[in-house]
Amino acid sequence: MEELQMELTGKNIVYIGGFGGIGVETSKLLVKNGVANLMILNKTWNESAYNEIYLVDTNSVCQFMAFDVTAGLAETRSIFAKIVEKLGHIDVLINGVGICEERDFDLIISTNLMGTINTTLVAYDHMDKSKGGRGGVIVSIASVAALTPFVILPIYSATKGGILTFTRALAALKPKTGITLSTICPGPTETSQWTRMNSSICKEIDFKGYARGRKHTLQSPAECAINIVKAIKTNENGATWMCDLGQLKLVEIKNFWTPPCGKGQCCETAEQRNNTPCGSVERQETKQNQDGKQRDKPNQDQEEGLQNKTTEKVAALPPRKRKYEVSDLGRDMQNMKTSLNS
Numbered sequence: 001m002e003e004l005q006m007e008l009t010g011k012n013i014v015y016i017g018g019f020g021g022i023g024v025e026t027s028k029l030l031v032k033n034g035v036a037n038l039m040i041l042n043k044t045w046n047e048s049a050y051n052e053i054y055l056v057d058t059n060s061v062c063q064f065m066a067f068d069v070t071a072g073l074a075e076t077r078s079i080f081a082k083i084v085e086k087l088g089h090i091d092v093l094i095n096g097v098g099i100c101e102e103r104d105f106d107l108i109i110s111t112n113l114m115g116t117i118n119t120t121l122v123a124y125d126h127m128d129k130s131k132g133g134r135g136g137v138i139v140s141i142a143s144v145a146a147l148t149p150f151v152i153l154p155i156y157s158a159t160k161g162g163i164l165t166f167t168r169a170l171a172a173l174k175p176k177t178g179i180t181l182s183t184i185c186p187g188p189t190e191t192s193q194w195t196r197m198n199s200s201i202c203k204e205i206d207f208k209g210y211a212r213g214r215k216h217t218l219q220s221p222a223e224c225a226i227n228i229v230k231a232i233k234t235n236e237n238g239a240t241w242m243c244d245l246g247q248l249k250l251v252e253i254k255n256f257w258t259p260p261c262g263k264g265q266c267c268e269t270a271e272q273r274n275n276t277p278c279g280s281v282e283r284q285e286t287k288q289n290q291d292g293k294q295r296d297k298p299n300q301d302q303e304e305g306l307q308n309k310t311t312e313k314v315a316a317l318p319p320r321k322r323k324y325e326v327s328d329l330g331r332d333m334q335n336m337k338t339s340l341n342s
């Protein structure tokens with residue numbers, strides 16, 4: 001494991017969906033770990049869930065704010081501004097909202113995927129060290145459906161796969177932002193999510209029977225929570241965790257395409273190269289003489305000839321050695337801003 005273990009003692013944690021089946025059990029463990037503040041954002045107030053957490057919360061660190069993740073970016077910004085005003089800063093964001101009712105396409109996509117994207121980007125802006133923040137940790141709860149899509153739940157699987165890919169992309173910016181991102185993929189877990197589940201492609205289906213028939217017995221939310229907290233404390237950037245049948249496993253996600261910088265971490269690489277966008281570095285290299293001196297700018301014919309030669313050379317290389325002449329990609333990525341700043 002590359003990262004240092006993170007202690008939860010004294011941390012300010014925002015848990016979205018903290019009143020759900022997995023949320024309550026995880027929240028109980030978080031307060032047991034001595035967090036300074038646990039701010040639960042949930043669509044609805046849930047007295048019995050709050051009381052369960054309160055029983056183990058001897059220091060009264062748990063607070064609640066009503067929030068619907070489908071409310072959009074402006075509402076999300078506004079609630080996070082209120083949280084930061086209240087707590088001072090956010091150390092850890094847990095994206096734990098998810099629904100499995102596929103028949104309303106828009107709702108499942110805006111809850112599971114857009115909701116996670118909005119809250120992540122807003123929290124990101126507060127945490128980002130390059131914008132004056134203190135860094136932080138963002139953990140998103142996806143599903144094993146992000147690792148192996150469920151035939152009967154194609155839209156749910158797509159939203160969870162989207163969370164996984166979104167998280168892996170942003171994790172590459174950690175050297176600049178100081179924000180660690182990871183995804184946790186629980187297997188089937190005994191919560192009320194199972195009673196509300198419906199599929200966009202099948203009329204009637206016994207979901208629990210389906211899970212059991214495939215030998216995926218349901219784990220308890222308490223077992224799942226222990227492993228979620230373990231994964232959060234391990235604090236490994238870009239990690240994908242599978243948390244199924246009471247076990248926690250780090251999943252290796254392979255990259256099948258080699259991006260222009262060759263490493264898949266363009267911004268990080270650009271930063272190491274003194275903030276020069278990775279695409280333009282490749283361009284400059286081709287314009288230098290062997291002794292390293294910059295030669296005169298070529299005219300248009302020379303430029304085209306050079307480009308053709310480079311393309312031929314690139315095509316002759318085995319795929320992993322290829323370096324593309326992409327002038328704008330690095331710059332675009334460096335200038336990447338969340339729409340929050342606009």
Ligand SMILES: NC(=O)c1ccc[n+]([C@@H]2O[C@H](COP(=O)([O-])OP(=O)(O)OC[C@H]3O[C@@H](n4cnc5c(N)ncnc54)[C@H](O)[C@@H]3O)[C@@H](O)[C@H]2O)c1
Nearest residue numbers: 017019020021022043068069097098143186188189191193
């Ligand atoms: N239970 C499982 O088998 C299972 C398996 C894999 C992944 N997951 C994922 O784990 C997470 C938690 O699942 P769970 O089983 O505890 O679900 P749950 O239904 O018990 O809890 C979900 C919580 O989210 C809240 N919520 C729903 N819509 C909301 C919205 N629009 N805005 C704010 N809050 C909203 C609900 O009020 C509830 O408190 C979800 O992302 C789910 O997809 C669950």
